[in-house]
Amino acid sequence: MTCFDRRFVRRAASLALLAVVGLAGCRRSSNREVWAEVNGHPIYRDDVENAYKRRFPGGQESISSEQVLSLKLNLLNDLIDDELLTERAAEERITVTEADVDRQVATLSSPYSPEQFQKKLADQGMTLATLRDQLRHSLLIDKLMDHDVTGQVKITPAEIEAYYRQHQSQFDVPETRYHLAQILVTVLRDPAAHNLKHSDAVGRRDALRKVLMIQQDLKAGQDFAKLAEEYSEDPATSSGGGDMGYLPASSIAADPPLRLAVNAMRVGQVSGVVRDQKGDFHILKLLEREQAGQRPASDPGVRKTILDTLTSEREQVLKSAYLEDLRNRAKVKDDLAGAIVKAGGDPALLK
Numbered sequence: 001m002t003c004f005d006r007r008f009v010r011r012a013a014s015l016a017l018l019a020v021v022g023l024a025g026c027r028r029s030s031n032r033e034v035w036a037e038v039n040g041h042p043i044y045r046d047d048v049e050n051a052y053k054r055r056f057p058g059g060q061e062s063i064s065s066e067q068v069l070s071l072k073l074n075l076l077n078d079l080i081d082d083e084l085l086t087e088r089a090a091e092e093r094i095t096v097t098e099a100d101v102d103r104q105v106a107t108l109s110s111p112y113s114p115e116q117f118q119k120k121l122a123d124q125g126m127t128l129a130t131l132r133d134q135l136r137h138s139l140l141i142d143k144l145m146d147h148d149v150t151g152q153v154k155i156t157p158a159e160i161e162a163y164y165r166q167h168q169s170q171f172d173v174p175e176t177r178y179h180l181a182q183i184l185v186t187v188l189r190d191p192a193a194h195n196l197k198h199s200d201a202v203g204r205r206d207a208l209r210k211v212l213m214i215q216q217d218l219k220a221g222q223d224f225a226k227l228a229e230e231y232s233e234d235p236a237t238s239s240g241g242g243d244m245g246y247l248p249a250s251s252i253a254a255d256p257p258l259r260l261a262v263n264a265m266r267v268g269q270v271s272g273v274v275r276d277q278k279g280d281f282h283i284l285k286l287l288e289r290e291q292a293g294q295r296p297a298s299d300p301g302v303r304k305t306i307l308d309t310l311t312s313e314r315e316q317v318l319k320s321a322y323l324e325d326l327r328n329r330a331k332v333k334d335d336l337a338g339a340i341v342k343a344g345g346d347p348a349l350l351k
Contacts, residue, residue: 038083065347111194164297179288181242184234193233211281
């Protein structure tokens with residue numbers, strides 16, 4: 001699944017699981033069935049039904065009615081939270097510019113040709129306008145959370161030291177690891193390959209010509225990550241500038257050409273053209289070498305890992321409390337929950 005697919009599906013999933021059985025006991029407003037209200041703002045059934053169709057175009061035949069009810073309650077809770085956050089953003093005068101949205105659209109569309117991107121949108125039941133609306137809203141909520149939650153989290157050096165003492169075994173590296181980036185050019189056409197230039201070599205001669213051109217661009221001073229995004233045929237890493245993450249020595253030992261190239265490189269160095277055992281071409285960059293053994297608490301990478309972990313944990317706690325506080329200060333009415341309680345949880349009585 002591509003970056004676009006994952007981001008869109010996550011967004012769709014948060015909006016679209018709430019409409020399989022009919023619901024009695026919910027109110028109507030202008031012939032639209034109201035499932036909840038937040039400070040007088042209604043959340044309608046048909047909004048969610050349309051999203052459900054996009055999320056499950058083929059339906060959900062295997063899911064039980066009770067599971068549907070559980071999904072409804074969970075999703076409606078998310079929608080209530082979303083409305084609370086939207087109102088809070090308005091109170092704080094947080095805005096999103098069209099330039100902000102343009103950058104997000106550019107990021108999502110970059111791996112595809114214009115025709116491919118339009119097809120992706122159509123496959124998800126969307127238009128460019130509806131995508132822009134969703135991105136604008138997501139950015140608004142992100143800005144609010146950055147200001148009110150993320151920006152309030154502070155982790156002290158003492159907390160980092162304490163975490164290290166309690167979790168030292170996590171930082172014992174059993175074997176040498178290499179943080180690598182690559183530009184991959186394959187000799188066979190790969191439909192899954194996506195890069196900014198929509199470049200896919202076919203055949204050994206074409207692949208060699210392409211990789212030698214990239215090598216010349218690197219020698220001329222062009223940025224490795226940018227060239228990886230534009231030309232690399234590795235669908236897993238091209239969009240991230242070729243970053244492969246940390247690879248243990250054992251994972252590259254099976255391919256002698258790659259192993260020899262990596263072992264000979266200095267941190268920050270770019271390799272020459274390396275042909276692997278399958279005949280594909282690589283240009284590698286060694287971003288970092290991590291030797292086997294216990295990493296000390298003073299290691300910048302260790303401290304960043306601990307900081308990220310503690311920050312994430314605290315953000316989750318603060319976000320939950322923040323949303324609960326918004327609910328405490330709001331007027332929320334959940335008609336769906338009331339209807340389910342009245343029916344004793346029996347889906348048959350809600351039709």
